[in-house]
Amino acid sequence: MSTFPTLLDTLKKASDRHLSELVEWLRIPSISSDSSRLDEVRQAAVWVAEKLTNAGLKVEMIPTDRHPFVYAETPAVPGAPVVMVYGHYDVQPVEPIDQWISGPFEPTIRDGNLYARGATDDKGQVLTHIQSVCEWLAAGEPLPLQIKFLIEGEEEVGSESLEQRLPAMRDRLACDCVVISDSSQYADGQPAITYGLRGIATYELKLTGPGQDLHSGSFGGAVMNPAIALCHLMSSMVDSEGRIQIPGFYDRVRPLDDIERDQWKALPQTDEQFAEAVGVDQLFGEEGYSTDERRWARPTFDVNGLNSGHQGEGVKTIIPATASVKFSFRLVPDQDPNELTDAIKQHLKQHMPSGVNWSLLPDHGATGMLASTQSPFMEAASQAIEEAFGVEPVLIREGGSIPIVTQFQEVLGCDCLLLGWGLADDNAHSPNEKFRIRDYHCGIQASAVLWEKIGKLNS
């Protein structure tokens, strides 16, 4: 491509605008789990649809029962591969709000980072691909491949609409490779390509005891305390080493292979650095596995929220009427979230004390994913990242889940590239989420180079 060096030059010149556009998008509080935010979530969809329309793409807002998809495509290029960029415009909740240094929807620059909810997860990251395509088109040169964008608004609540519609959209979304930037580099200065993700299964358990809060003096000893029942139940799910105690839980877990274990052992980050980065004295987890093995390739159980009784100032000596817990599992290939739900129900039934009523609400589930590390797309991505970031990427797995990825593989029969421009300490899902501005710009550049490299592959 004769115009390509010019394009990279253009990208640099446009960097201020690229940043201010991201800031604009981040101002929209598109929290998909908050039913009072329907309008704001929609505004975030409209924002990206307009951005793509203005660049000349054919754009469609596809309504769903909840939050719309934004679909866009560039013209087909016969003989060249088709790539679909997938990302999401919805964001996580912001609590605890008092821990944010600047408002979650008032994007603020500090120390070369842009702070806002969604900065890295995923507005900032998906926008890198949108910017690279927009600039390519603005340069007046046709792209050497066809690019389709699918930007959804329910990723943070389980991608239910997309999951349901995907089979019916198979022809429209047909592609050779899906590109997703919704993960992290391995470490500061060490970019990575992620070839594996964990699955997920999330639940809420509600326990109901007495008809209302009771005086613990008059009733303590006579009535089961739902908060204690909840602690017993959660304690029964996992032992003190982090081994999950639900019968059959590990039956389908695919063991790690020795090649992976050896590759990961060579990765630069030490446990001490990792512990310091997350602010704990000591790491924790299943014996016999390294930290990366535990968080990338072993299933885990976490309690995400506890809620019962008196939480305000001072003492209130009650037996609370109710207690509830949100908990989740990260799964690995080949665990099945539906099987897990059945096993959990069985386990809870066996351990449930008398005197409390219970309901278990499974929220969403997804299986884990493993991509080929040998594809030409992987090679193209590796080269593009090395050109943009100046360092060859390492091949890693990620402990997080992008529930729709496995389904893309299954339904579309495509390859998959997970190119994380973020950093592990970007605080996705936490207060003070950020995206390093340099990584944003390098991501845009890597994306532009990637289109050039993939354009040279045969379809």
Add this chain to the structure above:
Amino acid sequence: MSTFPTLLDTLKKASDRHLSELVEWLRIPSISSDSSRLDEVRQAAVWVAEKLTNAGLKVEMIPTDRHPFVYAETPAVPGAPVVMVYGHYDVQPVEPIDQWISGPFEPTIRDGNLYARGATDDKGQVLTHIQSVCEWLAAGEPLPLQIKFLIEGEEEVGSESLEQRLPAMRDRLACDCVVISDSSQYADGQPAITYGLRGIATYELKLTGPGQDLHSGSFGGAVMNPAIALCHLMSSMVDSEGRIQIPGFYDRVRPLDDIERDQWKALPQTDEQFAEAVGVDQLFGEEGYSTDERRWARPTFDVNGLNSGHQGEGVKTIIPATASVKFSFRLVPDQDPNELTDAIKQHLKQHMPSGVNWSLLPDHGATGMLASTQSPFMEAASQAIEEAFGVEPVLIREGGSIPIVTQFQEVLGCDCLLLGWGLADDNAHSPNEKFRIRDYHCGIQASAVLWEKIGKLNS
């Protein structure tokens, strides 16, 4: 007393005013644990001080570091006993506020009950004694005994100021018997005199894990989850039958004697009635003890509040940075709350996983109490109650704690009468606290008769 039948008549005629005065007092939101309510707590003290002053008593507001005592006395009566009425003008918090049918500080009558926070615990109950004394004095006749009132404002937060000041106030508070109405009748239609109370020890445990909430995908399996640690720890405190697992916990527990067990077996309420009243399918507790034995004479452990991570709508897959729990024990004679605190610290230390920091905050503690069932005051109270309520009271213990009672016994060397006018389902400490209006008026009448009976005893 020739004037006595007239006085009972007066009480009946004044009943509307007695009720409207209680309503007035209940409107004042005197939540002692809420540091933003200092003014309102004080207003409640001023209200009762004015009521007593207007009746002609010598009244003093005694300041403390937190909430003042209201002290008042009638003239000494040589040769007759001195009685101190103890009560409190402070109330419990009101959460969960959305479960109140009418506002906690908007006293409302429904079905013969007055609903408001503090209705039974303790404004309504202590006011019965104040009304009886005020009417006696208003009738122009001297009381046949000296009555001292000590109405404090920290009962719901542990009576710390009173505990500290009590030894220095020994002479002023000197009395033959303390009368306290801050408990319940045995059941609807069955009044009771309470001769035993459980002690209490309350705690808050805070666990801190990572520096902030972490993404459970990227970090799950690498970092100890403080909410899980909390569930393990609480689960380790008590077994599934309600037996407390802290080493040495039962060492000092005074066993129940057979006479008590037999008396309690004869009490009319069945487990089925009790379960229905509190809204559970099934009661719960230590094997080998009846329901009354478990709640009156056996120590218990309760979790009063759990707080961690995401509690809002939807899913937030985090490892929470912190988790906290409020928990409490009800103790029996001769357990010591300070010894317990040491044992809990030891137990937590042994069970604490690595990777979390913790702090244990003991809030308040008190030993349990047992009064003589044979005193002439007990006999006088029994007769007074039978005259006012029309039924002979049964002798019971109570599972609740009035931390200062044991200290009155120890410091003042006095007898103690616990005369509960409330009902078990009055929702003390719960939403929709109430006091049956008939019980309020019967309480005033029983109190007036009690002064007459005690006045006839020799000092």
